[in-house]
Amino acid sequence: MIQNLAIASDHAGYNLKTFLINQLDSDLNIKDFGTDNENSCDFPDFAQELCNFINENNSSYRGILICGSGVGMSIAANKIKGIRAANVVDELTAIQSVEHNNVNILCLGSNNVSNENALSIVLKFLNTYMLDEERYIRRVGKLEN
Amino acid sequence: MIQNLAIASDHAGYNLKTFLINQLDSDLNIKDFGTDNENSCDFPDFAQELCNFINENNSSYRGILICGSGVGMSIAANKIKGIRAANVVDELTAIQSVEHNNVNILCLGSNNVSNENALSIVLKFLNTYMLDEERYIRRVGKLEN
Numbered sequence: 001m002i003q004n005l006a007i008a009s010d011h012a013g014y015n016l017k018t019f020l021i022n023q024l025d026s027d028l029n030i031k032d033f034g035t036d037n038e039n040s041c042d043f044p045d046f047a048q049e050l051c052n053f054i055n056e057n058n059s060s061y062r063g064i065l066i067c068g069s070g071v072g073m074s075i076a077a078n079k080i081k082g083i084r085a086a087n088v089v090d091e092l093t094a095i096q097s098v099e100h101n102n103v104n105i106l107c108l109g110s111n112n113v114s115n116e117n118a119l120s121i122v123l124k125f126l127n128t129y130m131l132d133e134e135r136y137i138r139r140v141g142k143l144e145n
Numbered sequence: 146m147i148q149n150l151a152i153a154s155d156h157a158g159y160n161l162k163t164f165l166i167n168q169l170d171s172d173l174n175i176k177d178f179g180t181d182n183e184n185s186c187d188f189p190d191f192a193q194e195l196c197n198f199i200n201e202n203n204s205s206y207r208g209i210l211i212c213g214s215g216v217g218m219s220i221a222a223n224k225i226k227g228i229r230a231a232n233v234v235d236e237l238t239a240i241q242s243v244e245h246n247n248v249n250i251l252c253l254g255s256n257n258v259s260n261e262n263a264l265s266i267v268l269k270f271l272n273t274y275m276l277d278e279e280r281y282i283r284r285v286g287k288l289e290n
Contacts, residue, residue, distance in 0.1 A: 040280070042284050069242065071238065071241070071246050072245065072246050074232070075223050075229050075230065075231070075248075076287075078220050078223035079289070084220050086214075086220070087219070087231070087232050088214075089234060090257070093214050093216065096213070097214065100213075100216075100217065101216050101220060109238065111238075112235070112238060135185070138187065142221075143189055143221055143224060145189075
């Protein structure tokens, strides 16, 4: 399992972020990029800081970004070269997003997943690696062109 | 409602794309960017062609991209400047993705939504416009920086 996790959220994702950190803190090395309260803030600021860190530590860290729907965070993250972010609401899609698309950032919508569901999705995400199949490698390679 | 729709899929999304075109063809001007069969193909090729078209016709067209999970298409689309793509499985998130994030491309996973559910999501997507609120406009503006 991936041992190093970077996590960030906006105000709408703050409570889910806190829950996940409390659940995972004893098992993982977690780097928290904020936000640190429920005051309104701009999700792209947090996405950018976390994604830059993931790019600098790409082989050892994966990231989680949380907002209300997961949509804004996934757009912001995917705008950054080297980032492949998936907004998912179920375990199977989380697994396939890594196996097929080599996703390095999981986006969650706090309005779309319960805390317990989110934790299950995160554990699948961290326990999955890309499949070594030529078609998947070729398609992921095309994402940066 | 948006009257002009561009649509594309990979092999996994071909049947859902065909269903949506048949359901919507009498009410909308639809431009189909393929794929045209269920033979294996690379989703980034189709995402790129459709997104370039959306950028050239941004005020009058929206786009739909379909693959198995919606994840690959949403990554590929968001890599392109000017595109804001959301992978969603429910109507409410489709609405919010436009109202809050000015999403211009809807991504669907043929494994995650039924045909009828997909049609409902598409109709909400095409009937929704961005909210004129300063915080949303500011955050969307930050996505391209």
